[in-house]
Amino acid sequence: EETEIERLVAKCDAFDVVWINVIGLADLDLIRLIGKTFNIHQLTLEDINNIHQRAKYENFEEYDYFITRMARFDADIENRIETEQLSIILMDKFVLTFQLIEVDCLDPVRRRLKEKSGLIRERGNDYLVYALIDSVIDHYFPIVDQLGDRVTDFDDALQKDETTVSAIEVHQVRRELLSLARLIRPHREMLSRILREPSRFSAQTRLFLNDCMDHALQLGETIETNREICSDLRSYHLALIGNRTNDVMKTLTIVSTIFIPLSFIAGLYGMNFEYMPELKWKLGYFAALGAMAAVAVSLLAWFRSRGWFGT
Amino acid sequence: EETEIERLVAKCDAFDVVWINVIGLADLDLIRLIGKTFNIHQLTLEDINNIHQRAKYENFEEYDYFITRMARFDADIENRIETEQLSIILMDKFVLTFQLIEVDCLDPVRRRLKEKSGLIRERGNDYLVYALIDSVIDHYFPIVDQLGDRVTDFDDALQKDETTVSAIEVHQVRRELLSLARLIRPHREMLSRILREPSRFSAQTRLFLNDCMDHALQLGETIETNREICSDLRSYHLALIGNRTNDVMKTLTIVSTIFIPLSFIAGLYGMNFEYMPELKWKLGYFAALGAMAAVAVSLLAWFRSRGWFGT
Amino acid sequence: EETEIERLVAKCDAFDVVWINVIGLADLDLIRLIGKTFNIHQLTLEDINNIHQRAKYENFEEYDYFITRMARFDADIENRIETEQLSIILMDKFVLTFQLIEVDCLDPVRRRLKEKSGLIRERGNDYLVYALIDSVIDHYFPIVDQLGDRVTDFDDALQKDETTVSAIEVHQVRRELLSLARLIRPHREMLSRILREPSRFSAQTRLFLNDCMDHALQLGETIETNREICSDLRSYHLALIGNRTNDVMKTLTIVSTIFIPLSFIAGLYGMNFEYMPELKWKLGYFAALGAMAAVAVSLLAWFRSRGWFGT
Amino acid sequence: EETEIERLVAKCDAFDVVWINVIGLADLDLIRLIGKTFNIHQLTLEDINNIHQRAKYENFEEYDYFITRMARFDADIENRIETEQLSIILMDKFVLTFQLIEVDCLDPVRRRLKEKSGLIRERGNDYLVYALIDSVIDHYFPIVDQLGDRVTDFDDALQKDETTVSAIEVHQVRRELLSLARLIRPHREMLSRILREPSRFSAQTRLFLNDCMDHALQLGETIETNREICSDLRSYHLALIGNRTNDVMKTLTIVSTIFIPLSFIAGLYGMNFEYMPELKWKLGYFAALGAMAAVAVSLLAWFRSRGWFGT
Amino acid sequence: EETEIERLVAKCDAFDVVWINVIGLADLDLIRLIGKTFNIHQLTLEDINNIHQRAKYENFEEYDYFITRMARFDADIENRIETEQLSIILMDKFVLTFQLIEVDCLDPVRRRLKEKSGLIRERGNDYLVYALIDSVIDHYFPIVDQLGDRVTDFDDALQKDETTVSAIEVHQVRRELLSLARLIRPHREMLSRILREPSRFSAQTRLFLNDCMDHALQLGETIETNREICSDLRSYHLALIGNRTNDVMKTLTIVSTIFIPLSFIAGLYGMNFEYMPELKWKLGYFAALGAMAAVAVSLLAWFRSRGWFGT
Structure with a gap:
């Protein structure tokens, strides 16, 4: 197997941008082998396998390492949010990503790579990493918006017909907003550190990362606003109960x-x-x-x- | 059409201050054409078309880019606040602005340009951009004041006749103050970055931007104060209900x-x-x-x- | 009239410290004339006439400009706090102050100037400006203390006889503390900027300004503490009501x-x-x-x- | 006895990494003797004996001094958290640790030292200190997780059967989370200072300490989130009571x-x-x-x- | 009298460490005389006489000036905290302290000076000042601990027998914790400034001041924690009342x-x-x-x- 990976890597020499997407982390030997082939630090390998980490960015001598968390609504349980860790390694010649299961939110990037045969291919590895991170962040928007809609619905309901919204629903949404905020904050810190510190990203790509940062900020603010509205609704609900009694x-x-x-x-x-x-x-x-x-x-x-x- | 724009731009060479105000963003081809003519980065063009963004400032090599949000009360629904995005591009020889609909709050600037034929024309493009931003910020004052008046009315009502103010009204005003605060904060960050970082603004104009910053700070504080009064009113209301029960x-x-x-x-x-x-x-x-x-x-x-x- | 002012100014050449106190801002022409005589920036003149501003400090090339707000209890309505804007301009040879009405809190400075014929006269214009700002800040103490006494009275009353204090009184005091805090915070920022940045103040006078800053900090803290006690009282009141029910x-x-x-x-x-x-x-x-x-x-x-x- | 310690120290010259683990602090003379032998500052000796301190890091000329607190659930009283102070001294040739009782959370380090005969032995004293601190921090995870599980149980219970959770239980968990937060915050500050300031840690080991910092951050966030959920549960509980009444x-x-x-x-x-x-x-x-x-x-x-x- | 002081000062030339402790501030002439003899700035003299100030540190050319506040329980009224201002002036050859009444918390320092005839005498004036500040800070511990015990008692009582703790007691303790926090915060700022800025303290003594800072931090944290527990208890109490009703x-x-x-x-x-x-x-x-x-x-x-x- 070793020879297979090495042969593969050798072949890649011809390309400017190479993305190796590892799906499934169960085969520890394989991960270790990849680690050895690409000269990846033991700490990074541990981080890749420990799939309950917050988003972060680490600068190693030979590569930049990013952890991001992809979020989506659970397919089975309504309104339950699920997350999956996506580890990204940016090297001079390769981009490596690691994820546990095949379901992810990177299809837009894959499609762009296949279709428009341009842009990402032209702009190098760092732009590809930006595209991946951007895709992860953008997938938070529908989730945040859906929760925001529920909050707005509660608000409208309370203002029309006082008794439709139960405290339990507001409590649930508020709790989910809390866990979303906790997911997004580290992404913001990660992006802010990337933009502040010298790294493998070109000035070109940094402009795009700036844009990505804007999105993360906007997500954070929307969540904060909705959380505040939730606690306002709660207070309002208490006042209603008091009034009714x-x-x-x-x-x-x-x-x-x-x-x-x-x-x-x-x-x-x-x-x-x-x-x-x-x-x-x-x-x-x-x-x-x-x-x-x-x-x-x-x-x-x-x-x-x-x-x-x-x- | 291309020739038309280029011919227009060529004609502008004679003037020191040129303001091109693009109203309507539906014609994507036109926007793209303008972008090409003025050498505008793809990210900026995307930002111009994505009309739900927070205020921000970005420094590109060939221009400075500003997003601001103009706010006004909705014409149809009472007390509903509407916002519209105004994108401003400051180049060495041009000022470009983009907005979706014709209604805006820039008439004071237009009038000054037409009437007093002086000041703005003399002071260059950067002063024009200041005047635009200033006009946007100043239009928040009547809105904030109106909400502040409602809060004061509530407060007075509670102190005179205990039962006039309903919890729902306080809740509504508090919610609107929250969304206003969320609109104004990014403007403050934008101005603070402009004043902190080197940019196309002359030392002269920076003095005026400082003034503008003061206004943004004052808006933020007034909103914060009113929000605090609202939550005080809420607590007070709860105590009243308790007392009455x-x-x-x-x-x-x-x-x-x-x-x-x-x-x-x-x-x-x-x-x-x-x-x-x-x-x-x-x-x-x-x-x-x-x-x-x-x-x-x-x-x-x-x-x-x-x-x-x-x- | 022009000649009159210029003649006046010419006469002042003989003195080291000259304080010109302009009372009344209605005569716009006069203000403009003074502005022209002393070379005052248009923005400063606007600030002088716009009498609803927060305290601030601005460094211009030819002068330092300070806005402070003097507070006092309203003569007619009990416990209502009134404020008035005092604009101070510190030039190398002059100190100009502008205020709307004659009532102010600068009499201690005037008295010191007349009586002790020393100190302020010796120490130059910057010390005079310090004395003015110090006088403004010191006049907040009796107001804050009076509100603090009311809070303490409430607290004592609640601890002795449970029913004397009504929620409405606590609410009123808390609101006034809020508006006071909003008045004093900008003064603190102003002083902190004066002390941090290079300005027309000598090292000597800075020691005194430090002292003034201490007072502003103490005011802020006293207000904060009283506000916290107020909200504690409110919670306590709620608990009492609950207990009574x-x-x-x-x-x-x-x-x-x-x-x-x-x-x-x-x-x-x-x-x-x-x-x-x-x-x-x-x-x-x-x-x-x-x-x-x-x-x-x-x-x-x-x-x-x-x-x-x-x- | 003096000779015994000195003889021991002399023997250690042959080894690269020497860890001296002092258990029991009752024998003050012995502690003083060790202090004298290793040239330890009087303040450090006082800190070692004063076993109710917060985690901290101090840089002395001859050594770095760390206080950490090990936490575990009390063996006798259910859900009661106990802590013990572990003092670590990192010298060029020695690592000294001091603890009051024999029970600790350092067994993983001891095992690794005995078994894998590699890694820690190779990497020097600073890596050993990292391993110790890491072991202390990692032992917080099961405690925080257990409390988190209780919070989640409460939340689930409230959402299914409204009356199972009593306010007293939420109150207890919230209180324990508060004391845990208070334990972990100083560790975070300690690690942040180690990473920021120049110290005896090699660039190599700093990478690992960074990882340790990540864990501390994660602990802090988990606790914060759980505390917020607790106060949400409390509010929700209040609303339930109001509803029931x-x-x-x-x-x-x-x-x-x-x-x-x-x-x-x-x-x-x-x-x-x-x-x-x-x-x-x-x-x-x-x-x-x-x-x-x-x-x-x-x-x-x-x-x-x-x-x-x-x- | 003048001669008497000067004669005294002259005699002190022989000693390395001289502590002059002025008790009683009523005799303004004497204070002024001392001020003149030791070349003390007028602002410092004012601060010494104005006995309601927050702790602070000021660096003058000829001396460092410290204000600290000593706290103790009132002898007459149970649980009432009293404070007294202690002004410390650190000169090259003298340490001057000023206090209003004779009761203070400096006896440990006096005893050490008399008994152990060593340490303080050896280490110079700056160490003496450290010892004084340390003694002031250490005297906060029994007060904070006593309040903490009361909070713990409340907590235990609430968890055992629901009705023992009245809201009024929690309210009182919370109020006292608030005033204690307000006393200690300025001490922390003072110590932090001393450690950050260049001053008359030797590197030696700074190590000890660091220790003192640790104590101040610990006091602040203990107070904060207890305040949080108090507000938790309050919420819990409200829930209990609701349950009981x-x-x-x-x-x-x-x-x-x-x-x-x-x-x-x-x-x-x-x-x-x-x-x-x-x-x-x-x-x-x-x-x-x-x-x-x-x-x-x-x-x-x-x-x-x-x-x-x-x-």
Whole structure:
């Protein structure tokens, strides 16, 4: 097998831009062999195999090493975000990428490489690496937008019909925004370091990376804004609940406060004492009814004066 | 058409300050042609056509490129803020601007150019670009002020009549302030970079840009302050709701707690047992009434001692 | 009039320190004339006339320009803070100040100039400017202290008698602290820039400006601390309300939960069925009373076991 | 005893990498003796004995001094985190470590030293120190992960069955995350200073330390994220409680508001007035029942119209 | 008197380290005299007399000036923290300290000077100043620890017995932590500036100051952590109150909801209509009792199905 890789590498000498895409990391021997062939540092090999890392950029003598994380919605569970690590090694003559499974977000780059036979091929390895990173970052947009749409839906729902949005949904979206923010922040740091430090990227390509950085910034800001809206929605929701409880309480209080005294009066004349003068009166019953009406009306007036019928 | 543009450009040689304002971005061929004529980088052309970007500043070899966002209230929907992207390219001999629709906030600049035939014409292209950016920033003031007025109205309303402001309105204003803050922050970063880095702006014009920066800072601060007041209002609103619920509860509790025992006493003597000595007593009825009065008075005294009639 | 100013200026040649204090900004021609006489940049003149600016410092070739804001309590409305802009121009031979109305906080400086005929006169224009800025900053102390006292009063009141402080007062003070913080922050930035950058201030005077910076820092911190205490008070207030509602609820629940079953028993034997054996019993009435007492006592015991009589 | 240590040290001359691991700090004389033998500064000796310090790095002329804190779950009390201070001194020829008790997290290093007889032995003292620090940091991962799992469990529980998670558990985890964050932050600062400043670490080893820094960053972020989720859970919990109270209130209000008027009607006709015309009516009883049904139905309709049966 | 001081100073020529400790600041003439004798700047004299300043460090040509604040618990009022300003002037040949009252926290330094006759005397004035600052900082530890213990007590109490801690106590401790944080932050800034800038401290002493800085950092972190725990406790407390209110409400609702319908049935058959067929039935009474039991049981079943008897 060794000879096979070496023979392959030898053949590549003819090309200016060579992208070797390794899919599957289970065969440790193969990874080690590739590492040896391309003179890759042991730490980098460990990073490639440890697939739960944050995006980062490291400058080695013989190559630049990038970790990026590709995100997509889970195919099975709705709204669950899945990520996969893509390791990129930029050497003078090669670009090596490593990923665990075949599903990725690099097809736009592959298509451009096959179709427009120009641009990437002309501009060298560093431009290819830019194209890969750019493709990874751009694939965050639909995810962030989808979450943003859900937040906007919540907001609209709350403003129209108060009860549609449950706290649990806002909580879920907020949590996913949190994990997205945590994915994107390291990419921003990575790009910022690439742009700040001397590296294998030409001034040409740096202009494009700048653009990529803009996208990362925009992603970060959109997420931050949506997270803030979520916590605003939460506060608003709490206020709504408080208002509703207040409303329910008022109903109960009005009804109870009016009828409890009336029932008391009724109870009073339901007593069986032998000597109760009012019971003998001709108009006793109507007097009692009148007293009840008077109590009810004055209580209602008092409630009105306190503004309980206002809103 | 090509010749037309080139002929136009050739004619401009005679002028010191030339402002070409492109309105409408639908005709991609035309944009590409302009790009070719003026030697504009592909990335810039993409940025011009992608009209959902944050304000930024990019230094290219042959020109400086600025994206700004013009904001105005939507003509149709009340209190909805709309934005439009204005791309500005500052070259040694030309100023190019690109916008999607004709409505903009640059009329003050146009008027000054036509009327006072001086100042801008004298001071060169960089001053014209300053005037454009300044005009964009200045148009945020009435919007921010209007939102600030609404916040102040809420605050005044809460302090006078507790129930006028609904949580939903505060929530809406806070959300709009959030999106405004998100629009203005990149402008501030843009101006800060222009002032920090070497660029096509003369020391003269930089003084004016400094002024512009001051305005952007002031906008940012006003928004921040209003956002803080909004969240203070929200907290205050929550406390009010809590207070009101407490108030309603107290009314209910006082009425219930007094009448429930009284009703019990009345119920007691409403029982139909054959042998109930109190019922035969001459003053049984009045004794019962007296007991009820005693219970009521002592409960009222207890409530007063707990301060429930205080506020 | 022109000659008058020029004649005045000419006369000033004899003095080392000359302070020209312009009160009233309505006469635009006069301002423009002064601007021309002293060679003041158009931007500065605009800043002088635009009286709603934040404190700032600008270094021009021929002078240093400072905006400060003087604060005082409104004479008419209690606890309302008013501010006025004081523009200071420090030139090699002159100090110019501009203000809208005559009321200001510079009297201490004027008095020192008149009385102690020394110090300021000796130390030159830059020391005079320091004295002016210092006087402006020092006048914030009584305002901040007065607000701090109100916060402390609230805190003490809450700790002694729970109901004296209303949420609205805390809200008002917090809002005023916010606007004060917004006034003082730019002064701090201004002083920090003066101390950092080369300017017309001698090393001597810088020591004094350092002192002034200390005061500004202390003001900022006091405000921040008071704002934090205010939001602590707010949280505490919310907890109190919650506690009180809980207390009220407990009272209601204890009374209701005890008497509702008792009333039910009474109601039971108030029914008019022809065949109700208990009614005929000799001790039926007392048995019913006994049952009621048993119910009441066991409910009370249950409440006690849940700790509802604890606090 | 002195001679014994000196003899030991003398013997070590033959080896490139020498690690002296001092366990137990009770024998102050011994510590002082070691200090004298290896020329250790008095401040370092004090730091070694004062076992409640935060991680730090200090550069002395003759050695670099590191304090790290090893964390593990308490063997006796569930979920309680215990820490122990590990002091590391890196000299040109020796690595000295000091710890209070024998239990530590350095076994992986010891094993590697014994087994793979290579790597650490080859790379010198600085690599050994890296291996020690790395081992300390890596031992935080299972702890942070365990806490993260508990947070995730809470989150899942809340989303499935609303009542399983109590506020007290979230509060405890949040508190432990806080103390973990406080442990890890100084390690991050320590590593950052080592990487920034010139020190005894070779460029080789710095690559590895960089990796270690990545781990520390990742730990910090995981903790931060979990802490945020905890406070989100708390808010969510509050909303749930509010919702539940609202729900309970609604039940009470519906039942009370329907039956209180009905009971009042019943009470009305339970009065014993001699002259009550309705009582004589043939259909009086059924009319009363009908009136009650009408009241109940209209109240139910009103509740439905207010959406109280919605969720 | 003048001669007396000068004579004293002259005598000091023989010593390397001279500490002059001025207690009491009322005698302004004396302070001015000392100022003149030692060539102290007017600003420093003002600072010495103005005893409400934050800790700071100022570098003058002839001396370094430090303000520190010593804290201790008030002797009379429990848990009240008192502070006193200690001004330190470090000259080449003298160390001057100024304080208002005799009570201070410098006794450890005095004792070391008297007893161990070594160390401080050997190491010069700068080490003495370090010892003074160190002593001031170290005296914050018992105060911070005591507050930390109270916070821990609250936490433990809340976790065991929910009702022991009142919101007011948490509020007080949080407030005191806030004022402590405000005291310590300037000390940290002071130390950081001393370590960063060139000053009269030898490289030797700087090592010790570094240690002192570590202590200040640790104090700041402990305070911050405790403040966070306090606000966690507050949130937790709010949740507890909410839970308790919910609990009380549930009890009320269960009892009311069961007995109100039962009482209604009882009331129904307490009506005095002449024609009520059920009243004549032989088993009418028992049928009514059966109906009541059926209602009660089905309501209890419904509550159980909603999980109201869960926790």
